[in-house]
Amino acid sequence: MPEDQLNQRAVHEPLAAAPHVPPQKVTLRINGALHDLMIEPRVTLLDALREVLELTGTKKGCDRGQCGACTVLVDGQRINACLTLAIMQEGRDIVTVEGLGEFGVPHPVQQAFTDCDGFQCGYCTPGQVCSAVALLGEVARGDASRLTQGDTLLAGELTDDEIRERMSGNLCRCGAYPNIVSAIRGVVERSAPGA
Template identity: 70%
Template sequence: MAEQQPDAASPSRTGGDLPMQEVPPQPVSLRINGKTYSFMLEPRVTLLDALREVVRLSGTKKGCDRGQCGACTVLVDGQRINACLTLAIMQEGREITTIEGLANDHGLHPMQQAFLDCDGLQCGYCTPGQICSAVALLEEVKAGQASAIDPRKAADAASLSDEEIRERMSGNICRCGAYPNIVAAIRMAAGASR
């Protein structure tokens, strides 16, 4: 007996696939880089896609889209997150800071300047995520958060070893291999923030 094939319009029952339900756009209000943006957004849109495609802040990069490379790292209430792994609608009421929001009227953020001074980039694709992650790293140390390398609280960012900086930055991948200069930039910014 011939196996029956499902219609293109009917869902396959063998694989548990169900048709995607259409979800109407919802009102979303996000506070990004000190400014409030309100728009209608389909609830399944990631924060990364909202930043890039809706708000048009292209500094946050889409790398792997799986939370493995760190190119999409942004700060939410001062904590680093992968924007590709969270839904935009989940970030309502929180302060989102992208690479564009780090600089101010007085110039670049000290971490941005350190990356330039230490040549902490090559192609530059991962750099926005690297910088946001490095800014959060210094804040984590200031707050006394331990790391996997050293479970004790770090005294201050200037006392971090290169190994600990690398471990704390391990969620951010640089395909060009600018790691020594990235570590130097973080060390320089740590000294500037003292």
């Protein structure tokens, strides 16, 4: 069969419907609490958080893992919640921006973002804050980045360029980057030994 006839045939044939997948029980530990859910296995962690559990602090930006608005912490590591299935996170410790501080007692990173005006419209802020909290963990462990000289980040060597590199997965359309760097720098300096 000639190629042009193959292409026409493919265009006119209906697509097969995706098979029905029944909801499954999933238990997620989010912000220290267990949540038993009945969800389809193809539900992303982002949609489970926002649509099922109504934890709307985590934002849906690009829904493609490019903007970082949906950043949450899983076992202390930052991930894009839009790129992982909720069912894959069973048995892991998930922390959203709502789980970082307590009412009236914000997490130090949340407070620093407020003090340094590390946001404008605020849409990216939950993801930025979660990413910054993960950054603090990386710094405490001495994890190297692409810019680190050597295999370990030594105490006191976290430069503004290092902060920008480590936060590069989180985009801010308003351009609050200098204030975000200042907020993170302030938290790092206040948490340094002898501060």
